Amino acid sequence: MSVLTDVSGTIGPDRASAVTSKLEAFTRLSGEDRAALTQVGRNVRIIEARRDLISEGDRPRFVHLMLDGWACRYKQLPDGKRQIVSPFVPGDFCDLNVYILKYMDHSIGAITRLKVATITPEEMNALTDERPRITQALWWNELVTAAVQREWTLNLGQRTAYERLAHLLIELYIRLETVGRAQNGRCDFPLTQNDLADATGLTAVHVNRTLQELRRDGLIELDRRQLHIRDLNRMIDTAMFNPNYLHLDHEGRHLDANE
Amino acid sequence: MSVLTDVSGTIGPDRASAVTSKLEAFTRLSGEDRAALTQVGRNVRIIEARRDLISEGDRPRFVHLMLDGWACRYKQLPDGKRQIVSPFVPGDFCDLNVYILKYMDHSIGAITRLKVATITPEEMNALTDERPRITQALWWNELVTAAVQREWTLNLGQRTAYERLAHLLIELYIRLETVGRAQNGRCDFPLTQNDLADATGLTAVHVNRTLQELRRDGLIELDRRQLHIRDLNRMIDTAMFNPNYLHLDHEGRHLDANE
DNA sequence: CGTCTGGTTGATACGACTCAAATTTGGTGG
DNA sequence: CCACCAAATTTGAGTCGTATCAACCAGACG
Numbered sequence: 001m002s003v004l005t006d007v008s009g010t011i012g013p014d015r016a017s018a019v020t021s022k023l024e025a026f027t028r029l030s031g032e033d034r035a036a037l038t039q040v041g042r043n044v045r046i047i048e049a050r051r052d053l054i055s056e057g058d059r060p061r062f063v064h065l066m067l068d069g070w071a072c073r074y075k076q077l078p079d080g081k082r083q084i085v086s087p088f089v090p091g092d093f094c095d096l097n098v099y100i101l102k103y104m105d106h107s108i109g110a111i112t113r114l115k116v117a118t119i120t121p122e123e124m125n126a127l128t129d130e131r132p133r134i135t136q137a138l139w140w141n142e143l144v145t146a147a148v149q150r151e152w153t154l155n156l157g158q159r160t161a162y163e164r165l166a167h168l169l170i171e172l173y174i175r176l177e178t179v180g181r182a183q184n185g186r187c188d189f190p191l192t193q194n195d196l197a198d199a200t201g202l203t204a205v206h207v208n209r210t211l212q213e214l215r216r217d218g219l220i221e222l223d224r225r226q227l228h229i230r231d232l233n234r235m236i237d238t239a240m241f242n243p244n245y246l247h248l249d250h251e252g253r254h255l256d257a258n259e
Numbered sequence: 260m261s262v263l264t265d266v267s268g269t270i271g272p273d274r275a276s277a278v279t280s281k282l283e284a285f286t287r288l289s290g291e292d293r294a295a296l297t298q299v300g301r302n303v304r305i306i307e308a309r310r311d312l313i314s315e316g317d318r319p320r321f322v323h324l325m326l327d328g329w330a331c332r333y334k335q336l337p338d339g340k341r342q343i344v345s346p347f348v349p350g351d352f353c354d355l356n357v358y359i360l361k362y363m364d365h366s367i368g369a370i371t372r373l374k375v376a377t378i379t380p381e382e383m384n385a386l387t388d389e390r391p392r393i394t395q396a397l398w399w400n401e402l403v404t405a406a407v408q409r410e411w412t413l414n415l416g417q418r419t420a421y422e423r424l425a426h427l428l429i430e431l432y433i434r435l436e437t438v439g440r441a442q443n444g445r446c447d448f449p450l451t452q453n454d455l456a457d458a459t460g461l462t463a464v465h466v467n468r469t470l471q472e473l474r475r476d477g478l479i480e481l482d483r484r485q486l487h488i489r490d491l492n493r494m495i496d497t498a499m500f501n502p503n504y505l506h507l508d509h510e511g512r513h514l515d516a517n518e
Numbered sequence: 519c520g521t522c523t524g525g526t527t528g529a530t531a532c533g534a535c536t537c538a539a540a541t542t543t544g545g546t547g548g
Numbered sequence: 549c550c551a552c553c554a555a556a557t558t559t560g561a562g563t564c565g566t567a568t569c570a571a572c573c574a575g576a577c578g
Contacts, residue, residue, distance in 0.1 A: 056503075075409065077499050081417040085409045100399050105406050105504040140359050142401075147364050149408040150334065150344045156415035157460030158340040161566070192524060201416030206566055208526060224575090240336050244315075245364040420534070451556060465534055467558060483543085519578100526573070535564075542557065548550090 017041070018091030018179040019065060023137040025178050025248050036131050040124070041065055041117035047110040055107045060098040062118040066090050069114035070190050074198065075106045084199040086149065087111070087172065087191070091179040096124070096142055112190045140247070147245040156201050159240070161210045164200050166239035169220065173229055174246065189227035276300070277350030277438040278324060282396040284437050284507050295390050299383070300324055300376035306369040314366045319357040321377040325349050328373035329449050333457065334365045343458040345408065346370070346431065346450070350438040355383070355401055371449045399506070406504040415460050418499070420469045423459050425498035428479065432488055433505065448486035 019041070020034050029037075044067065047053050053064065053071060071088040085106060088094055094108060099121045128135040148171070155167050172189070176182035193211070197204040214220045219235050221228040229235055278300070279293050288296075303326065306312050312323065312330060330347040344365065347353055353367060358380045387394040407430070414426050431448070435441035452470070456463040473479045478494050480487040488494055 073409065075413045077413070077417055079499065083413040083416040085412045097398055097402065100395070101402055101506050102508065103503060103506075105506070106409060136359070139356055143356065143360055146405055146408065149405065149412065150332065150365060152412050153344045153408065153415060154334045154336070154342040156412060157342040157457075158336055193526095194524075198416075203567055204525085205527090205568080209566095212526085240338065244362060247360050247362075247364070249361065452558095453556075462535055463557085464536080464559090467556095468534095471558085521577085523576085524574090527571080529569090531566105531568070533564105533566085536562085538560090540557105540559075542555100544553100544555080546552085546554100548552100 018067070018089075018181070019093075021179045022091040023134070023141065026137050026140040027133060029133060029137070033131055033134050036127055036134060040119050040127050041067065043118045045116050045118050047071075047114040047116065049110055049113050051110050053108040053110060053114065053116065054104055056104050058104045060095060060101060060104055062120060063096055063098065063124050064094045064108070065117040065119060066092045066094070067115040067117055070111040071108055071114055071116075072111055072195070072199075073106050073108055082198045083201065084195060086145075086152070087199065089172070089175055089179065090181060093138070093141060096138060111195065144245075144247050147247065151245045161200070161202050161206055162213060163239050164202070165196065165207065165210050166214060166219065166235050167241055168196070168200060169214075169227065169229065170232070170235055170239055170241045171246075173227065173232075174243065174248075178248065185229040185232060187227050188225060189222065190225050277326070277348075277440070278352075280438045281350040282393070282400065285396050285399040286392060288392060288396070292390055292393050295386055295393065299378050299386050300326065302377045304375050304377050306330075306373040306375065308369055308372050310369050312367040312369060312373070312375065313363055315363050317363045319354060319360060319363055321379060322355055322357065322383050323353045323367070324376040324378060325351045325353070326374040326376055329370040330367055330373055330375075331370055331454070331458075332365050332367055341457045342460065343454060345404075345411070346458065348431070348434055348438065349440060352397070352400060355397060370454065403504075403506050406506065410504045420459070420461050420465060421472060422498050423461070424455065424466065424469050425473060425478065425494050426500055427455070427459060428473075428486065428488065429491070429494055429498055429500045430505075432486065432491075433502065433507075437507065444488040444491060446486050447484060448481065449484050 017037070019037055020029060023029060023037075047069075049069075054060065056075070066088050068090055071094075072084045073086045073088070073094070074082055074084045076082045088108075098104075128138065151171075155164050159167060173182055173185070173187055176187045181187060191199070193207045194204045196202075196211075197207045200207065202210070211220075211222060215222070219229070219231055219238070221230060235241070276296070278296055279288060282288060282296075306328075308328075313319065315334070325347050327349055330353075331343045332345045332347070332353070333341055333343045335341045347367075357363075387397065410430075414423050418426060432441055432444070432446055435446045440446060450458070452466045453463045455461075455470075456466045459466065461469070470479075470481060474481070478488070478490055478497070480489060494500070
């Protein structure tokens with residue numbers, strides 16, 4: 001799908017990071033744009049797996065950019081039920097501009113060990129003041145994030161367990177592919193069946209049985225944190241997956257950043 | 260909750276419109292700010308009930324601002340299932356900045372007869388260039404919209420039919436209250452049981468029975484498009500409704516716009 | 519090697535769906 | 549003002565998808 005990718009997660013000058021790969025799905029970036037992104041991502045924080053990066057009720061102070069590892073936004077109900085409202089993979093920004101709000105209305109938890117860049121509001125403002133192309137790309141990114149959340153609403157409201165899981169797997173596979181972390185139908189997949197249950201509104205037991213069905217039907221293999229989508233087209237059919245909402249087809253993609 | 264409100268939906272110079280009421284839940288606006296909002300909302304379009312304002316696949320060209328009537332975003336699956344992903348009430352912006360995207364990934368449909376302002380990207384840019392306070396408020400508005408969508412994900416994923424419906428009713432009631440269209444637990448409520456079904460991922464039959472339960476338990480009255488929440492506190496308890504996600508408690512609210 | 523987390527299986531229960539029909543409401547035209 | 553029609557609401561009976569509860573198993577790890 002794209003360019004050279006630094007699988008280690010660090011942003012180096014000569015190799016495309018996950019963020020740049022992602023933003024370049026929308027528009028071409030110049031060398032200066034990439035350098036500015038590198039610059040802004042230099043404060044790195046490590047979070048251990050299954051720890052919170054920030055919790056509901058906290059005052060947001062930084063914008064976070066995922067460099068390596070998986071995380072998720074989640075919300076919890078007083079009765080203990082938990083919903084993963086969105087997973088994060090490398091290249092994802094979380095909570096651009098969130099410091100406008102007083103308190104977090106959700107938590108962000110690490111799924112795996114996590115490398116994130118913490119960016120101050122000031123750095124963020126400097127970036128957008130100086131790099132209009134990045135500003136534009138970040139706006140696009142926000143709109144796509146919103147579109148994904150709507151698709152999740154559709155997913156939970158209207159699809160069966162089987163379709164819902166298939167849809168989730170496809171979405172994650174494609175998102176990983178656009179940042180160079182998936183190919184040939186294969187990718188790392190660190191979500192446990194429990195996580196999948198929390199993301200799809202099903203129970204872990206039912207996720208287990210439904211995954212078995214997907215395997216039995218020859219659609220996927222999923223074992224030891226490795227996902228293999230064996231037949232993407234059939235998956236897309238059964239999940240009624242319409243990639244439009246990811247808005248990866250933007251014309252800006254083909255523009256030259258150096259005009 | 261706020262100020263003078265023009266229930267007719269038009270924006271007049273001396274009376275607060277739904278939008279200003281809403282944005283003032285976040286920050287104080289000056290007279291010039293209000294005037295600028297009036298200015299930008301002067302191109303009014305009328306949509307008949309149950310017609311689309313814009314459809315999935317269309318190229319977005321305007322930002323829309325709801326002046327009067329109800330609408331909703333919805334998505335449809337190839338098998339005919341329909342999900343309302345968010346309702347719109349007066350004062351709601353839809354798709355701020357959406358013209359960055361090539362195609363709509365969802366439709367917007369009128370529930371009732373609708374009065375909307377159509378705003379061009381240029382007008383929008385002029386507004387944000389000249390009125391930083393409004394820009395800030397619009398950002399807040401976008402963040403709240405995103406938070407609402409996440410809460411809906413939680414709602415569909417984790418709450419029972421009974422809790423889910425209660426939650427939806429409370430949210431709408433509060434949103435109407437902040438724009439001066441609800442008080443004393445009462446408001447117009449034009450959604451049919453079919454709409455409620457599409458919004459909650461339930462069937463119309465089950466919505467019907469669940470509403471009857473809510474009535475029987477003395478929580479609500481709902482008849483002829485009029486909703487009465489009889490016991491908001493008990494509703495909040497049963498729905499596990501946490502108003503944080505609406506971010507109505509912002510400190511900026513108490514700032515003076517004329518500093 | 520024992521412990522722990524995550525995955526798997528079986529039996530049973532229940533919340534929500536389906537289908538079908540009746541009833542009420544609201545709007546329209548004669 | 550009434551007759552009529554379509555849309556929305558309500559009711560009943562039967563079914564199914566998913567949850568629940570309770571074991572059991574496998575691999576990872578210290």
